[in-house]
Amino acid sequence: MAGGARSGREGWRYRGNVAARAVIGTVGAYAVAALLATALARTLxxxxxxxxxxxxxxxFVVAPAVTIWAFLAxxxxxxxxxxxxxxxxLAAIVWAAGSPA
Structure with a gap:
């Protein structure tokens, strides 16, 4: 490429975008899976x-779906x-359900 221009996948914005999605997908998947499991365990x-x-x-089914969502958004x-x-x-449901008996 002329003048040292970089393609769209080599710049810091692209790398930051992927890194942010990876963090959101990882931390978000863990949080949603834990909240769902807690909410269901207390309310079923x-x-x-x-x-x-x-x-x-x-x-375990929801966690990969949240990670996939983070990269599809x-x-x-x-x-x-x-x-x-x-x-x-989900956090509101966990809070409303109270502590387990």
Missing amino acids: AMPRVEAVTVATLLG RGPWRAAAGVLAVALP
Whole structure:
């Protein structure tokens, strides 16, 4: 390329974009999976051991979906907003459910 111009995938903006999405995908996936598992374990109407097992297995399904969402969103800010849009209601459910009996 003339004049030392870089392609779109070599600049610091691209690398920062990917790094932000990776952090959002990793931390956000963990937070959403943990909040979902906690919310379901506290609210499912079944024996405690079964509720925790079902909730944990669903958390394992949701975590990769959140990471995929972080990379499919139009930008890192939209990815963060999507993760927060899911995490905040789950946090409210966990808070409203109170401590386990």
